[in-house]
Structures are given as structure tokens and as C-alpha cells.
Amino acid sequence: MSVLPLVFTSGWASGVNAYAVVLLLGLLGATGVSDDVPGALQRPDVLIAAGVLFLCEAVADKIPYVDTVWDAVHTVIRPIAGGVVGALLAGQNGSLPELAAGAVGGSAALLSHLVKTGTRMAVNTSPEPASNIVLSVVEDLGVAALIVFAIFHPVAAAVIAAALLAAGIGLVVFLWKRVRAFLRRRRERRLSPQPRPFP
Template structure:
């Protein structure tokens, strides 16, 4: 638990520093999917057995939850790392602390909600999806209005 606490502290601090967060994401490309596979694989059965025969492990199908966990964690990690890299490039690094704090708050809120009310997580995610769709539609509408105003100004 002490090692996890130190890693959490390092992750928390590294995510706030613009160049360091990209380096951390590169290093974590191996760690996060592996951890996701282990957690997902161990969460699918009541008993975690030691692997005595790797051949039996693969023929029994016990590897499927581990592979799913690795895939899900890798996709989430790549989305996070890509978003962070793009934000740092676009905003000259000033977006790193803002994104990191938003990620921290969202993570804590979702974990607490998942423990207390799992259905609440689905409702919250659905709500966030609706808000995201509305924001995108609003942005598109504003862009169309701006183009129309420029076209009108050009004709006058």
C-alpha cells in the first residue's frame, strides 16, 4: 500500500506539470494497461488462483477477462494521453493543471458514486454525454452564425 501511495502522489504531482505529464503518460503506457488487466481479471472471479500451468490458463479461457481489462485500460490511457498532449500543444502547457484537476475531481466523484450508488454513475455519465452533445451543437450553431455574418458583411 505504501508503494501505491507513493505512486499516487507522483502521478498527482506529475500530471500538473506540462512537460512532465507527457513523459509520465509515455512511461504509463505499459503500466496502466497491465494494471487494468490484473484488476479486471481478478474482479471476475471470487478466487484468484496462482497460475501453475500457463497452457491451462490459456485453454481455460481465464485469460479473456485479463485481455479485456488490458484493452479497456489501454484505450482509456491512449485517449487521456492524446487529449493531454493536444491540450498542452494548443495551450502552450497552461491547460495541464486545469485538465489534471478536472480529471482528479471526476475520478474521485465517480469512485465515490460507484461505491455508494452504481446506477448514479450511469446517470452521471449519461448526463455528461448530453451536456457534451449540447455544447458541440451550440458551438456548431455559433460557427454557422459567424460564417453567415461574415458572408453578409462581405456582400455589403
Template sequence: MTVLPLIFTSGWASGINAYAVVMLLGLLGRFAGADSVPPVLERTDVLIAAIVLFVCEAVADKIPYVDTVWDAVHTVIRPIAGAVVAALLASQHPGSLGEVAAGAIGGGTALASHLVKASLRMAVNTSPEPFSNIVISLLEDLAVAGLVTLAIFHPWVAASIAATLLTVGLLLVWFAFSRIRRFLANRRERRERRAARTPLASPVGS
């Protein structure tokens, strides 16, 4: 069932950059003869819209704090895009996987990878310099481009890599939030100790 790893990979990639997924699939279907790409993604109007939105995301995603706002707006958009792309991919393979099931897999995977991306970007934005945002955004773009292209020709290999990246991302999010919780707890404890050592002010006139 080669459509399943393609759906999983496209779902993961949609959670990172949904417009890049639509653009890449459309270009691969139109110019590389990828039979697994739905014809609707190859339409000129769809490609133009995807390219324009991809450029907007490429810029916004590299600006500190703007990327966090952009991620918040796309909390709904990316999972929906992942579900729609997955359903379209399933429609190219009748009988292999139902469109509803495909949409659930694609949308769920997109939501998971989006939450990982958004959480890690919030952590990165705590650094004072902007270069880490640019580097991470470029790495994300390269990962999406590489895995979507690989998924067309070697779907199981791409899906394995996407699953590994998703697992590592979830572990990093858990580690980051546990560190943040410990930091906040330690700061609160230090503040309480300082308050306990500070003598109360004497009443006026005593």
C-alpha cells in the same frame, strides 16, 4: 452481473490514474466494508505503495511536458494495472465473468482511456501557460475518485458515466487531430505558394 460495470469503470479509471484506482479500492474495501474489493488490495503494503505512487503521479501530472513523458512511460503500466485489477475483481465473483475475459475488458478500456488522456495532454501542452495542465489534472483526479467510489455502490451508474466520458474523449481526440492535420496542411500550402512566388537567384557573373 454487477461485476461487469465495476470492471469497466475501474478500467477507465486505471487508464487515467492506475495508482489512484488501487488506492481508492483498497481504502474502500478496508474502511468502508466494500465486499467487492479483493482482499489483496486492502493489504497495508499494497496501500502504502499505491499512496506513494499516487503522490508521485499527482505531482508529475501537473507539470507541462513532464506529464507527457509520464504518460509515455505509463502506456504499458496503466493497461496492465487495469487488466490485473479487473481480474482480481472478477475473482471476487466466481461464475459471473471469467478472469481472462475480465482482464481483457479492464486492460482494453484502460488502454483506450490512457490514449485519450495522453493525446489531449499533448494538445494542452501547446498552450504557453501551465495553469490548464493543473486544472485538467485536478479534474481527472476528481473524476477518478468520484467514479471509483460511485462504482462500488452504484456500478451501472458509474459505468454509464465512464462510457460517456470515454466517448466524449475519443471525439475530442479525433477533432483535435483533424484540426492539427488541417493546420499543418494549410501551413505547407502557404509555404509552397510563397516559394512559388519567390524568383530564382540569377547565376553569379551572368
């Protein structure tokens, strides 16, 4: 069976939270739940590093504007992680060239990362911090659920990941139109002459 659906799903998930993907896949392999996980992801040093970085992301991702800086730094890291995980999965399976798998995983990670970053920037215009925290928790739980589901049902998980990616792109376009309109109205209000008070 082709490993392409698992590569695509892990790529999409890496764009949202690469450390969670590496940690979850590594744990699923190390505990014997799945034979599809390459040994490189099951190494104790990889699991420890992924766990520590996952905890850092779990904190940074819930603080408005800190999450934007974190996402900016990870614009390079997440697509690379998606590509590496994809290539490792392909090497383990042997049904897809590693270079092609790396390209699929990296591209899916880049697209989902851009969706996440755009959504977060739009959410940060909201004055309250709760929406950031809720969105971060939903992302983390979604990544965990989809990666575990992908191990057992890779094709169905890939369809869900593709639908989430398409919906995310549509949401970012919608949100950015609203944010730009809001910023334009605010700028016009600030630049419009104010009525002079009567003496």
C-alpha cells in the same frame, strides 16, 4: 449480480490514473465500506506503494511535457493495472471469468489512456501551463468520484464511464484536427518566401 460494470469502470479509471484506482479501492475495502474489494488491494504494502506513486503522478501530471513522458511510460502500466484490477474483482465476485474480466479492464484502460495521452499532447501546444493543471485536477477528481460511485451504483457508473470514453475519443479527434491544421499553417508560414526589404 455481475461484476462487469465495476470492472469496466475501474478499467476506464485505471487508464486515467491507475494508482488512484488501486489506492481508492484498497481504502474502500480496508475501511469496510465495500465487501467487493479483493484482499490483495487492501494490503498495507499495496496501499503505501499506490499512495506514493499517486503523489508522484499528481506532480508529474501537472507539468507540461513531463506529463507526456509520464504518459508514454504508462502506456504499458495502465492497461496492465486495469487488467489486474479487473481480474481481481472478478475473482472476488466469481460471476465473471477472471481472464475475461482482465481483458475488459485492460482494454478499457488502454482506450482511456490513449484518450488522455492524445488530449494532453494537444493541450501541451497551448503556451500557458494553467490548462494542464486544470485538466489534471479534473481527471483526478473524476476518477475518485466515479470509483466511489461505482462501488454503490456499478451499472450507472459504467454508463457514465462509457459516455466519457466516447466523448474523449471524439474530443481527441477534434483536437488533433485543429492541432494538425495549426502546425500546417505554421510550417507553411515558415517555408513561404519572405518579402525582401527595400534598400
